[in-house]
Amino acid sequence: MTSSTASRSARPVRDDSAVPVVSLRGVTKTFAGTRALRRVDLDFFPGEIHAVCGENGSGKSTMIKILSGVYQGDPGGTVSLNGEEYDADRVTPTVANRQGVRVVHQDLAVFPELTVEENLAIDGGFHTSKLGRIRWRKQHKSAEQLIRDFKIPARPKSTLAELSLAARTEVAIARSLRDMDDRGKGLLILDEPTAALPVKEVDALLASLRDLADSGQSILYVSHRLDEVLALADYVSVLRDGELVGTFPTSELDEAQLVDLMLGRAVHKALEHVPVVPDGDAVFKVENLSVGPLKSVSLEVHAGEMLGIAGVMGSGRSTLLKSIFGVAQPRAGRFVLDGQTMAADSPKSAMGAGIAMVPEHRLRDAAFGNEPVDMNISISVIGKYWRKLVLADKALRQDADQLISEYRVKVPTGRSLMSSLSGGNQQKVVVARWLRRKPRLILLDEPTQGVDVGARAEIYNILRRATQDGAAAVLVASDFQELAQVVDRAIVLRNGRVVAELRGDEITAHRLARLSHADEAPAAAMPTPDSDSSVASAEKG
Numbered sequence: 001m002t003s004s005t006a007s008r009s010a011r012p013v014r015d016d017s018a019v020p021v022v023s024l025r026g027v028t029k030t031f032a033g034t035r036a037l038r039r040v041d042l043d044f045f046p047g048e049i050h051a052v053c054g055e056n057g058s059g060k061s062t063m064i065k066i067l068s069g070v071y072q073g074d075p076g077g078t079v080s081l082n083g084e085e086y087d088a089d090r091v092t093p094t095v096a097n098r099q100g101v102r103v104v105h106q107d108l109a110v111f112p113e114l115t116v117e118e119n120l121a122i123d124g125g126f127h128t129s130k131l132g133r134i135r136w137r138k139q140h141k142s143a144e145q146l147i148r149d150f151k152i153p154a155r156p157k158s159t160l161a162e163l164s165l166a167a168r169t170e171v172a173i174a175r176s177l178r179d180m181d182d183r184g185k186g187l188l189i190l191d192e193p194t195a196a197l198p199v200k201e202v203d204a205l206l207a208s209l210r211d212l213a214d215s216g217q218s219i220l221y222v223s224h225r226l227d228e229v230l231a232l233a234d235y236v237s238v239l240r241d242g243e244l245v246g247t248f249p250t251s252e253l254d255e256a257q258l259v260d261l262m263l264g265r266a267v268h269k270a271l272e273h274v275p276v277v278p279d280g281d282a283v284f285k286v287e288n289l290s291v292g293p294l295k296s297v298s299l300e301v302h303a304g305e306m307l308g309i310a311g312v313m314g315s316g317r318s319t320l321l322k323s324i325f326g327v328a329q330p331r332a333g334r335f336v337l338d339g340q341t342m343a344a345d346s347p348k349s350a351m352g353a354g355i356a357m358v359p360e361h362r363l364r365d366a367a368f369g370n371e372p373v374d375m376n377i378s379i380s381v382i383g384k385y386w387r388k389l390v391l392a393d394k395a396l397r398q399d400a401d402q403l404i405s406e407y408r409v410k411v412p413t414g415r416s417l418m419s420s421l422s423g424g425n426q427q428k429v430v431v432a433r434w435l436r437r438k439p440r441l442i443l444l445d446e447p448t449q450g451v452d453v454g455a456r457a458e459i460y461n462i463l464r465r466a467t468q469d470g471a472a473a474v475l476v477a478s479d480f481q482e483l484a485q486v487v488d489r490a491i492v493l494r495n496g497r498v499v500a501e502l503r504g505d506e507i508t509a510h511r512l513a514r515l516s517h518a519d520e521a522p523a524a525a526m527p528t529p530d531s532d533s534s535v536a537s538a539e540k541g
């Protein structure tokens, strides 16, 4: 959910003679115990942006992997690529690549320290002489051509680090399509391309995707951001439990209808809540903290309260959480928990003091992929299952099963490996794990990235229950709309300092975005005078 405004121009309706560039027929994929896709029929046409939506675990990634040859479908189905029909269990990465199926993943696989030209050439794209030397002049010319063709706002010699994240994504797209002469051939697959993008860059990327589709490229767009899907895509296909619910022109759907199709049930407006105005002393205080980009930051959070931290990428949001959890060592400042100065010198001491952290990079930092789900969900409280030298397996599994059902984690059994879960389901396990410790302070860094709309509501409901029971929470989320919906109070970090504090109804996505960007004059960022004395004073500070 972003504040994207990229609007869809009235698009011509697909005409009957249009020929799909990629088709799936009867594609099924079974993993041990799980039918990830069930007899899916889908067509992707040239010049169209076709979104695929579905809850966590509905089969989106599995479909991408089958199209790109990473997974093979079960025997019986077929995949047609540029008019050539393959058995679904015979599509390999080489075949898919030859037929122009290209995937740009969320992490982009670009190198910030290298130039645009070098990034465009990585992975087999360097022009070399017979002696194997790189022909730099030719290289430069091809880069210039790609930059022109893809309208990338950069020069060949700029390093990627100098570019916006949207422009870096455009470089990754240009690289993936650099050898495709005919835009009407092949399929560009984008997996959550805006998940890590600052709000103000989203429209730039969506506009460039629209241009690419207008030049004939077929695009498969996977995103949990439904407003974006409706603004950008021509068609949306909905997967539920591995089955295709249907394919719809986006012009005929609104967000609520799309959610109902995805979930097969009406979703309650769980994200909307009445902001809590806590009374009593602060549970936790940060005093004059300097760490990473942060300079002398002070804040406090009360029992029962969820505090949001807004700011652009690099503003120090994650560093703030990491330093509280003892992962980043401050240059100055102190933390006070329940009136006592806290030694935040390691995660162990933070955990001992009653602090829990749901980190941003769950796959890298929090999920033990080769361990079963029940162990992953129990690891934070494993001590309570040791009976002398024996692990009480049965009790551990029973408790884990109960949490799996409470959090609606989609998994055949608690014994399934964590790595076999979809991304969003892994996140639910990580959140469940930490809340089991009944922490005093819960730190959450992008807890719902990649999590579907229904599961998001569930996660926030569960967090809300924890704060109602007396915990305090600090939430970092790039999705300001979501932040505005769930927090009681928000502070905005800019240039290493707290520049604003908003409460209750003052917190809107628009204001969080405006206040987060350094390029705005404070006066312009000010709302109507009646509503905002707290912002005004913080802005001065």
Ligand SMILES: Nc1ncnc2c1ncn2[C@@H]1O[C@H](COP(=O)(O)OP(=O)(O)OP(=O)(O)O)[C@@H](O)[C@H]1O
Pocket (backbone or CB within 6 Å): 031, 032, 034, 035, 036, 054, 055, 056, 057, 058, 059, 060, 061, 062, 063, 410, 411, 419, 420, 421, 422, 423, 424, 425, 450, 452
């Ligand atoms: N390698 C695997 N082994 C076992 N099961 C798997 C494997 N990969 C996916 N699955 C299962 O297949 C189903 C579909 O998962 P998939 O990752 O395709 O969902 P998704 O729609 O991409 O979800 P998300 O939005 O969370 O990324 C899930 O039940 C998942 O647990």
